[in-house]
Amino acid sequence: MQVKKDYTREQIVEFAKQVFLKNGYAKTSMRDIAKGVGIGVSNIYNYFKSKDELFRHIVGPLIAELERMMREHHNVDNQDGFVRYASGEADDMLADHVKEYMRLINNHRDELKLLLYQSQGSSLENYIDEYTEECTHLVLEFMDEFKRKFPDYGVIHTPFTYHIHMVWMFNFISEVIKHDLPADEIRRAIEDYIQFEFTGWRALMNVK
Numbered sequence: 001m002q003v004k005k006d007y008t009r010e011q012i013v014e015f016a017k018q019v020f021l022k023n024g025y026a027k028t029s030m031r032d033i034a035k036g037v038g039i040g041v042s043n044i045y046n047y048f049k050s051k052d053e054l055f056r057h058i059v060g061p062l063i064a065e066l067e068r069m070m071r072e073h074h075n076v077d078n079q080d081g082f083v084r085y086a087s088g089e090a091d092d093m094l095a096d097h098v099k100e101y102m103r104l105i106n107n108h109r110d111e112l113k114l115l116l117y118q119s120q121g122s123s124l125e126n127y128i129d130e131y132t133e134e135c136t137h138l139v140l141e142f143m144d145e146f147k148r149k150f151p152d153y154g155v156i157h158t159p160f161t162y163h164i165h166m167v168w169m170f171n172f173i174s175e176v177i178k179h180d181l182p183a184d185e186i187r188r189a190i191e192d193y194i195q196f197e198f199t200g201w202r203a204l205m206n207v208k
Contacts, residue, residue: 009047011037017058020114025055026121055114055122062111063124065104066131074138076145094194101173101190109177116174132166154205165197 015036019028030051034044048054056063072078105112119125139162143155156162172193176186 005047008037008039012039012044012047012054013058016054017110017114020055020058020118021110024118024120025051025114025125030054052123055119056124059111059115059119059124062108062115063127065108069100069104070131070135070138074135074142076142094198097194098187098190101194102187105173105176105186105190106183112173112177116170116177128170132163132170135166136162156204 012033016028016033019032019036023032028051030044030048031041033051033054034041037044048057115124115127119127136159140159146153147155176189181189
């Protein structure tokens with residue numbers, strides 16, 4: 001019986017994802033999903049309490065990965081690694097960032113499409129804006145601590161600069177997943193983006 005329940009739940013999730021991708025959150029109903037799966041509309045609520053809970057479940061792995069990236073990249077306890085980055089001595093960091101973006105796009109392409117284009121009407125419709133603001137706050141805290149520990153480096157204290165940087169990151173990801181590019185072209189685009197980003201921040205931080 002549990003195996004059947006798990007199978008039905010998987011069917012609901014997979015079918016709902018395809019319908020959300022096609023029609024968007026606002027134009028999809030639980031009745032549509034239940035009908036597509038072949039169960040009664042009342043039965044679907046035994047698996048998910050609401051359409052919003054179902055949508056959040058589908059994009060949950062992406063949200064978890066984005067949150068991990070935000071905390072890990074702006075961890076005030078990891079200042080020493082950032083010195084290597086700022087001084088131009090961290091080619092391994094560049095390679096790691098490229099791999100990280102590749103994993104994000106390859107593993108969560110559909111979920112990124114849902115979050116970026118099809119989340120209107122859900123509790124996640126403003127998630128990207130909220131993420132951008134939280135990231136901006138964390139970066140400012142990170143840079144304040146970095147300046148305290150390493151006064152020979154310059155830092156930017158203009159919040160809007162960091163805000164624009166985060167907006168640019170999501171715009172870049174959005175354009176990559178919007179186009180049907182071969183894997184090697186996606187990698188080259190990410191490499192160019194990360195290299196441009198690293199070089200630009202190093203110049204702005206201008207070592208004294």
